[in-house]
Amino acid sequence: MKHMDTIVAIATPYGVGGIAVVRLSGPDAFDIADRVWKGRCLSEAASHTARLGMITADDSGSPLDQCVATVFRAPSSFTGEDTVEFSVHGSKWIQRQVVDRLVSSGARPAEPGEFTRRAFLNGRMDLAQAEGVADLIAASSRAAHRLAMSQVTGGFSARIDSLRERLIDLASLLELELDFSEEDVEFADRARLRSIAEETISMIDRLAATYASGRAFKEGVPVAIAGRPNAGKSTLLNALLGEDKAIVSDIPGTTRDVIDDTREIGGILFRFYDTAGLRDTDDEVERIGVGRAHEVIGRAAIVLWLIDASENKKEIVSQIEWIKGQIDAQINSQSEIYNEAAHLIVFNKTDLVSDLDSYCHDSHDCHACHACLDSHACLDAHYSEAIGQLKEVCPGVDVLQISAKEGKNIGTLETMLVELAKTGHDPEAELIITNARHYEELRSGSKAMHRVLDALDAGLSADLISQDVRAALHHLGTVTGAVTTDNLLSAIFTRFCIGK
Numbered sequence: 001m002k003h004m005d006t007i008v009a010i011a012t013p014y015g016v017g018g019i020a021v022v023r024l025s026g027p028d029a030f031d032i033a034d035r036v037w038k039g040r041c042l043s044e045a046a047s048h049t050a051r052l053g054m055i056t057a058d059d060s061g062s063p064l065d066q067c068v069a070t071v072f073r074a075p076s077s078f079t080g081e082d083t084v085e086f087s088v089h090g091s092k093w094i095q096r097q098v099v100d101r102l103v104s105s106g107a108r109p110a111e112p113g114e115f116t117r118r119a120f121l122n123g124r125m126d127l128a129q130a131e132g133v134a135d136l137i138a139a140s141s142r143a144a145h146r147l148a149m150s151q152v153t154g155g156f157s158a159r160i161d162s163l164r165e166r167l168i169d170l171a172s173l174l175e176l177e178l179d180f181s182e183e184d185v186e187f188a189d190r191a192r193l194r195s196i197a198e199e200t201i202s203m204i205d206r207l208a209a210t211y212a213s214g215r216a217f218k219e220g221v222p223v224a225i226a227g228r229p230n231a232g233k234s235t236l237l238n239a240l241l242g243e244d245k246a247i248v249s250d251i252p253g254t255t256r257d258v259i260d261d262t263r264e265i266g267g268i269l270f271r272f273y274d275t276a277g278l279r280d281t282d283d284e285v286e287r288i289g290v291g292r293a294h295e296v297i298g299r300a301a302i303v304l305w306l307i308d309a310s311e312n313k314k315e316i317v318s319q320i321e322w323i324k325g326q327i328d329a330q331i332n333s334q335s336e337i338y339n340e341a342a343h344l345i346v347f348n349k350t351d352l353v354s355d356l357d358s359y360c361h362d363s364h365d366c367h368a369c370h371a372c373l374d375s376h377a378c379l380d381a382h383y384s385e386a387i388g389q390l391k392e393v394c395p396g397v398d399v400l401q402i403s404a405k406e407g408k409n410i411g412t413l414e415t416m417l418v419e420l421a422k423t424g425h426d427p428e429a430e431l432i433i434t435n436a437r438h439y440e441e442l443r444s445g446s447k448a449m450h451r452v453l454d455a456l457d458a459g460l461s462a463d464l465i466s467q468d469v470r471a472a473l474h475h476l477g478t479v480t481g482a483v484t485t486d487n488l489l490s491a492i493f494t495r496f497c498i499g500k
């Protein structure tokens, strides 16, 4: 597909920097560039070379900015078209003037995502790779960066293409039969078709199942800090973020709204949510906060249930029982995406119970003792019955002791968070999907393949079965752009920003 016009936009962020890059791409890029250029002719420059020169302010040749122009000749450029990138001085005024000057010399201001759209249309990259470019630009952690890179470099597309090849084989076996329909032959052994279809479904489903983790790695793995008022939730949020983000006080009900922020730990971006303490209350505002807390807990991938370890044993046991009820209720009303939330029981304020050593050794009806605080085993012994019951509801639940105020064991908590985030899918090891559109297409593809199985079971004719195989092919094809419509492209690229 050929574009007749030449587009221009600032490719660097809006604002003042040392330099800014103005990108010009299209069939007339070199002619337009030469019209505003004082220096050695750009249209004669070799591809991938840079020249120092002057951009003129007007046709009389008065200087606007001294800059470096980098020349890329079609098809060896990002867009696949002739391209000049001007590295100009980074004043906002200069940037605007250079763009205006190029527009008045024949270029058109680019629309959002238009450079990447051209790259796709000129076959420089497929659709999943183009979408990867947007993710790469937005990547804010090592995991998100790695996932975007696997999309940009085509690892993900290769997997989709191999799935499509299997389906094409399947469809052609079926369609061969159609050509010989009068002779009533079955070229394709039905049992073999079935096993190919089943294998394809399991491959598609496995990829689709990575989406919950993929989205979490991209946007920040959601971690809810939950518990009764005054357990130290806001103190823990501040300790994890390393700043005083939430107000801490000993007045129960201080945190009324959800407060959140992100932090990268071990290469993974986490989004921590401090919530209002869960309790029944007559205060209207606090009640709304408690409602929101429940929503956040329901959507979290990891929930940290905080317990004030300085309470007496009876109170702690009752809190563990209460947490069991909360988790139980949540498991029963799970959303599809985060149906495997991890739960961690965190005993906080352990600094307050250090003077209770003797108390503990004399009787077991006590707070956790100092010696206990460094060993999980002992704490489990103290609350073994209650924790055992909790594990019946939620087998993977883990227990940890910290002091949010003194920063004790926060490092251990962080290590546990990283491990929990990777239990679903490891971003370093696996191909993981991060894009909602890809997820939807994979699911539709899987549904079409289930219809293929049903049709095989029902002994339907080859033409009916092949229709559903074609439908599955279509859905997988839209992921990489082997199949596209203008609407789809507009929907994708208008979400990019100008200059991409």
Ligand SMILES: Nc1nc2c(ncn2[C@@H]2O[C@H](COP(=O)(O)OP(=O)(O)O)[C@@H](O)[C@H]2O)c(=O)[nH]1
Residues within 6 Å of the ligand: 228, 229, 230, 231, 232, 233, 234, 235, 236, 247, 248, 249, 250, 251, 252, 253, 254, 255, 277, 348, 349, 350, 351, 352, 402, 403, 404, 405, 406
């Ligand atoms: N000694 C001690 N006090 C703590 C600790 N964590 C929180 N606190 C105190 O407990 C009170 C309630 O803390 P806050 O974080 O506001 O609890 P929230 O209601 O759960 O958010 C404050 O006075 C905190 O200083 C801790 O680890 N040790």
Ligand SMILES: [Mg+2]
Residues within 6 Å of the ligand: 233, 234, 235, 246, 247, 248, 254, 255, 275, 277
């Ligand atoms: Mg609070």
